[in-house]
Amino acid sequence: MGVEICVEGLTKSFGDQVIWQNVSLELPAGEVSVMLGPSGTGKSVFLKSLVGLLKPERGSIRIAGTDITKLREHDLYEVRKLFGVLFQDGALFGSMNLYDNIAFPLREHTRKQESAIRKIVLEKMDMVGLIGAEDKLPGEISGGMRKRAGLARALVLDPEIILFDEPDSGLDPVRVAYLNQLIVDLNAQIDATFLIVTHDIASARQVPDNIGLLFRRELVMFGPREKLLTSNEPVVRQFLNGRMRGPIGMAEEKDAATMAREAVHFGNDGAVDSVGVAEMTPRLLPGPGINRPPRWQAIAEYEEGER
Numbered sequence: 001m002g003v004e005i006c007v008e009g010l011t012k013s014f015g016d017q018v019i020w021q022n023v024s025l026e027l028p029a030g031e032v033s034v035m036l037g038p039s040g041t042g043k044s045v046f047l048k049s050l051v052g053l054l055k056p057e058r059g060s061i062r063i064a065g066t067d068i069t070k071l072r073e074h075d076l077y078e079v080r081k082l083f084g085v086l087f088q089d090g091a092l093f094g095s096m097n098l099y100d101n102i103a104f105p106l107r108e109h110t111r112k113q114e115s116a117i118r119k120i121v122l123e124k125m126d127m128v129g130l131i132g133a134e135d136k137l138p139g140e141i142s143g144g145m146r147k148r149a150g151l152a153r154a155l156v157l158d159p160e161i162i163l164f165d166e167p168d169s170g171l172d173p174v175r176v177a178y179l180n181q182l183i184v185d186l187n188a189q190i191d192a193t194f195l196i197v198t199h200d201i202a203s204a205r206q207v208p209d210n211i212g213l214l215f216r217r218e219l220v221m222f223g224p225r226e227k228l229l230t231s232n233e234p235v236v237r238q239f240l241n242g243r244m245r246g247p248i249g250m251a252e253e254k255d256a257a258t259m260a261r262e263a264v265h266f267g268n269d270g271a272v273d274s275v276g277v278a279e280m281t282p283r284l285l286p287g288p289g290i291n292r293p294p295r296w297q298a299i300a301e302y303e304e305g306e307r
């Protein structure tokens with residue numbers, strides 16, 4: 001079972017640039033959450049804060065009950081073992097084949113024999129559909145395969161929490177669909193707590209239990225997907241529908257004059273429909289052949305009732 005992450009009143013600045021302030025949320029144990037937000041709103045900074053790579057100025061991050069903002073580097077090292085992180089480009093070593101890349105954390109952080117390492121590496125490679133590609137170098141494979149290799153490497157230490165930094169970036173829509181299915185299947189299989197930073201609205205609508213949105217240096221909203229997908233909050237509606245009309249502008253926030261011109265241009269009828277409809281999207285379920293734990297069984301039954 002994954003662990004719960006409880007963030008309270010978190011504020012992070014660089015010099016006098018406040019990235020976000022007073023962020024509070026709970027990532028429930030074993031659930032999948034997505035963090036959205038326009039570019040530069042500090043989603044990556046948030047992920048780095050969760051693993052203790054960046055120190056927020058205020059607030060707390062309790063992971064399995066421990067406030068990691070108070071820990072010294074040595075104790076943070078222990079907490080980091082709970083995490084698997086899938087970096088944007090997979091962050092693989094270019095000169096190592098996939099097998100050695102995936103084995104790397106086991107060789108670095110455990111005293112396991114090579115035979116035990118082999119069993120784990122092949123098991124994780126099988127989970128992400130990479131059996132047969134052990135000898136390939138990262139430069140010889142597609143972006144989608146690199147992501148899956150990065151994911152296999154994030155899994156080898158059996159993490160309780162997995163952070164995905166834009167897993168879909170640079171992938172075509174079909175590869176994104178496969179990757180989303182893989183993420184859902186993995187959640188059903190390993191039952192860790194997942195947090196995904198993404199710009200892909202289709203993924204954000206289908207994959208998670210919970211969605212959060214960062215904007216204007218704040219967490220605008222965080223909650224169950226139903227709450228966000230059916231929200232009338234203009235920022236949330238605009239973002240989840242990928243519209244130009246609304247408070248989010250080209251360089252983040254629109255000023256009052258632009259908003260007023262827009263209202264004239266589109267007709268100032270106050271209809272929130274102009275920033276897109278609030279509607280539910282069917283949830284992606286674990287694929288055939290994946291054993292559904294009770295949590296996913298309940299989600300599937302709910303979804304089948306809705307369809």
Ligand SMILES: Nc1ncnc2c1ncn2[C@@H]1O[C@H](COP(=O)(O)OP(=O)(O)OP(=O)(O)O)[C@@H](O)[C@H]1O
Nearest residue numbers: 014019037038039040041042043044045046197199
């Ligand atoms: N180590 C750092 N020192 C100073 N400023 C930083 C540092 N890391 C990030 N920033 C700044 O924090 C802001 C948020 O960056 P971040 O990469 O978290 O945004 P993001 O929401 O992940 O963006 P994107 O969606 O484009 O990846 C940016 O203005 C960035 O320049």
